[in-house]
Amino acid sequence: MPSPTADALPRLPNELFDRIITFVIADSVHSICVSPGDTTWDMDVLPTLHKVSPLFRAISTEVVRKAFDMPHVKQTADPGEDAENEHSSVLQTLPKILTYLHSIGTRLRHPTDWGQVTFQNITCPTGPFVLAYMLYLSCATIRRNAMQGSVAMFQSSHAAIFAALEQNMCMCGMVVPALVTGLLEESVRVEVGLARYGLEIVRCFCELDEHADSIVVHRAATAENGLTFEIALASFEYFIARLELANIEYRRMNMAGNSESRPFELPGVLPTLRKIHGLDLVEGVEFKLVERIQALVDEWSYACPFLNPKNLI
Structure with missing residues (x-):
């Protein structure tokens, strides 16, 4: 019996591919921010998704561009060239963002070894998603550090922590697609x-x-x-x-x-x-x-x- 052609095989709807790819990207970003282990695969998540298929390439590029609030590249008369330029732009920008987020998480976990964190000179493009992770990591660090202080300091620091975490949820609500902030919100x-x-x-x-x-x-x-x-x-x-x-x-x-x-x-x-x-x-x-x-x-x-x-x- 002849095998079915590729076109005749069952195929998942694009909406499901969107969800799968969004969850993969969200998981990688979250691991980069909070995991003390090896995040090499997560840092390369976008090139990896690009190699799966043209469909994965198109969806993952668009998810990343929207999630990190990246602008569209300048349009030309050639749609094919525009798509390639879009992929190249996102591939160049995302590693800067992920590297910065990874460094923030590492420095906040190990300030003695890596130095104090300052947000005055941010070294990557920022949007609500990046800022939300920065705020979350800062709040978690403040709470842990407060545990080592006095009772009075611990109690007084929590007013600021609660206010910042409330703002954190507001920032998450500004990110598109909404699914990409699921792990952060939790x-x-x-x-x-x-x-x-x-x-x-x-x-x-x-x-x-x-x-x-x-x-x-x-x-x-x-x-x-x-x-x-x-x-x-x-x-x-x-x-x-x-x-x-x-x-x-x-x-x-x-x-x-x-x-x-x-x-x-x-x-x-x-x-x-x-x-x-x-x-x-x-x-x-x-x-x-x-x-x-x-x-x-x-x-x-x-x-x-x-x-x-x-x-x-």
Whole structure:
């Protein structure tokens, strides 16, 4: 039986090719920005797509041109020449953009080795897509750096982080085709979650630190005013409950973003956890406070030597 000719073979619709190519380009750009591994293939994504077929070449060129807001080349009387000029222009421009984004991601991850980042002298053409990635990478770095500072600095930095991430989503909405920002938008949502629930964990530990002191103070005065002690104990349980919920969401955000941000690394957490872990909470049996605090210690101790039962003080 004769084999079917190429024209007779089933073929995917061009719209599906558009989606596939857009996802491939989006994945490569995202890897270049955030991956610490080898991104050689991603840096060459456009030449690779061009070699697949004339259709892939045309679609990938147009996706890249629109996504990075590149202008059309000057038109001539020859459509074939215009198409070739368009391909050449995009092939020359995209490596500059990808190299710059890769350098930004690397410098923000390793400022000691590669030097500080400055956005005053951008070395590539920019549009909303490039600026959105620059803003996202900056926000993620600010949040991680804030974890190494004081509680006050950590809390104050988050107002700027939330505002910048909101602007980040607005920039994503300006990019065409919209599918190309899918991974970035998901990363921004994860970053918002890490910032929100990390801030909630720090706030809860600040409150628990104060309420732990209140429990100690009012326990001594229980005979005179038992109601005050009960209020202090109930307030302590309220923030334990908030902490438990925030911890669950923080863990979920870490898993979604493949992140290694750990709750015990947040400012003020370890000292207060040691404090409340050593608190005599025999009166809190109905709230199971001792067991709930121990559950947090057990969950975090696998990665924190300071929470090992032998080291916890």
